[in-house]
Amino acid sequence: MEELIAQIREATGTNVGIDEAKRIIASFLAAGDFWAALPYVDQPFNVAAETAKALFDRGLVEFKNSEILFTEKGKKWLDEQRIQPLIISTCNNCGGRGISLQSFSGLLKRFKELVKDRPEAIVEYDQGYVTPETTVSRVAFLAQKGDIQGKDLLILGDDDLLSIAAALSGLPNRVVVVEIDERIVNFINNVSKRENLGIETINLDLRNPLPENILRSFDTFWTDPPETVEALELFIGRGIAGLKGPGCAGYFGITYAESDKFKWRDFQKLITGKLGAVITDMITNFNEYVNWDYLLETIRNDIEPLTVYPSLNWYRSTQFRIEVLKDTPVYNEPATGKEIYVDKDALVFTGMDREEK
Numbered sequence: 426m427e428e429l430i431a432q433i434r435e436a437t438g439t440n441v442g443i444d445e446a447k448r449i450i451a452s453f454l455a456a457g458d459f460w461a462a463l464p465y466v467d468q469p470f471n472v473a474a475e476t477a478k479a480l481f482d483r484g485l486v487e488f489k490n491s492e493i494l495f496t497e498k499g500k501k502w503l504d505e506q507r508i509q510p511l512i513i514s515t516c517n518n519c520g521g522r523g524i525s526l527q528s529f530s531g532l533l534k535r536f537k538e539l540v541k542d543r544p545e546a547i548v549e550y551d552q553g554y555v556t557p558e559t560t561v562s563r564v565a566f567l568a569q570k571g572d573i574q575g576k577d578l579l580i581l582g583d584d585d586l587l588s589i590a591a592a593l594s595g596l597p598n599r600v601v602v603v604e605i606d607e608r609i610v611n612f613i614n615n616v617s618k619r620e621n622l623g624i625e626t627i628n629l630d631l632r633n634p635l636p637e638n639i640l641r642s643f644d645t646f647w648t649d650p651p652e653t654v655e656a657l658e659l660f661i662g663r664g665i666a667g668l669k670g671p672g673c674a675g676y677f678g679i680t681y682a683e684s685d686k687f688k689w690r691d692f693q694k695l696i697t698g699k700l701g702a703v704i705t706d707m708i709t710n711f712n713e714y715v716n717w718d719y720l721l722e723t724i725r726n727d728i729e730p731l732t733v734y735p736s737l738n739w740y741r742s743t744q745f746r747i748e749v750l751k752d753t754p755v756y757n758e759p760a761t762g763k764e765i766y767v768d769k770d771a772l773v774f775t776g777m778d779r780e781e782k
Contacts, residue, residue: 426506432479437471438769439685447508449476453486453493454503454510459730460491463682463739464710465511469770470682471725478728488729491736515710522711522744524562524569529594533561536590539616543586544608546717548773551651551766552584552606553717553740560590562711563676563744567645570706570746572674573597576644579667581631581660584609587647592622601625601639603663631663632760640757643667647676649712649742652683654691656765661700661747662756671751675702678712678742683770701753704745711744723773 426443433441449466452473456462459477466473477493480486485499495503503509515521526533537557546552564587567573573591577599580588586609588602602624604610610628617624627636646667650660657677664675679692696702716735726732767773 429476429479429483432482433472433475436475436478437469439469439472440687441468441472445686446476447506448511449473450480450503450508451511453477453480454495454508455513457493458491459493460733460735460739461737462493464741465513467681469685470772471770472685474725474728474731477730481728491730491733493730520558520562520710520713522562522566522708524565526558526561526565529561529565532564532590532594533557535593536561536586539589539593539620540586544584544606544612546584546719547606548719548723550584550606551773553714554584554586556713556715556738559711559713560585560587563587563647564590564594564596566708566711566744566746567591567647567676568594568596570674572645572676577601577642577669579603579639579643579646579664581646581648581664581667582650583613585649586613588613588624589616589622592617592624593620599623599625599643601627601643603627603629603631603635605630631659632763632765634757634759635663635666640666641669641755643673644669645674645676649678651766652680652688652770653765653768654688654695655760655763657692658695658700659760659763659765661696661702665700665702665749665753666755666757668749671749671753673749674705675747675749677745677747679745680740680742682740683772685770688770696747699754700756702747702749704747706744706746708744710741712742713738714740714742716740 430446452462452465485502487494573596575598578597580602583602583604588600591597592600610626613624613626646664648660648664650656
């Protein structure tokens with residue numbers, strides 16, 4: 426086990442411990458498939474991939490497409506290490522969100538109709554959008570917390586098209602979207618005009634300050650930032666700058682797939698420290714993302730499961746809700762030129778050339 430962990434640490438630069446490695450292996454055991462295990466490993470994608478590779482290198486597993494099959498040697502080793510499979514008990518009705526869509530079934534049906542021709546995710550902006558059920562669950566969560574009824578909603582980045590679902594619900598007073606991708610801005614504008622939804626859009630790179638006319642103007646913000654500390658500080662900071670004041674709320678997601686536990690701690694310190702907000706809610710695996718077309722082109726491909734396009738949606742994020750207090754500061758300074766998309770935990774492959782493998 427010590428050699429296996431040393432390989433994972435050296436290859437990923439992540440300080441994985443014995444219990445964390447055992448959890449990954451227990452997830453492989455429970456799911457039997459690399460992609461199906463990922464929502465439960467609670468570690469970055471590259472750590473899970475390197476763990477699978479380390480097991481394969483030692484003859485403990487074999488691969489059949491994306492399946493992970495433990496060999497006789499592997500089964501004996503599992504007994505020696507006292508590793509047993511996770512018991513996965515996720516609710517089939519709500520997907521583990523704890524949110525019912527019974528009151529929003531009509532909204533879900535109409536939303537699916539309106540977004541069927543949506544722009545596809547592109548790598549340039551680190552895009553990947555959630556399922557329609559997730560988008561409508563976001564509206565339901567907002568409504569359950571009282572953060573959308575008659576409220577002014579600011580959405581920072583909207584490849585998930587939450588603005589359309591929120592406006593369709595008839596619950597918010599105002600919906601404003603700040604989005605860098607002109608394709609998405611145009612799509613939202615066209616749907617909004619056709620359906621008379623009144624969505625306002627601003628085409629802006631959030632590394633630039635928010636326009637003065639929308640500062641301190643909203644009750645709630647929602648954002649889904651890239652998972653670097655720099656991006657989280659930027660997007661959450663912009664969201665807070667858009668809020669009216671104490672008691673207003675912000676929502677965002679963080680994955681394990683692209684953030685290790687040390688980064689999670691840095692995120693939480695940033696939110697409660699420099700950004701001066703309080704974390705009120707966390708729902709694990711709330712956001713389920715549709716597999717994006719460019720996935721296999723941008724990840725490592727050094728083991729067989731990583732060459733097989735996943736048959737299920739594996740990329741999930743934990744949903745956070747925060748509130749601002751009376752002493753929460755406002756930041757709206759320029760951040761032009763900053764790298765906000767890639768760090769060591771990024772899913773996009775940044776190691777040796779793929780052709781070398």
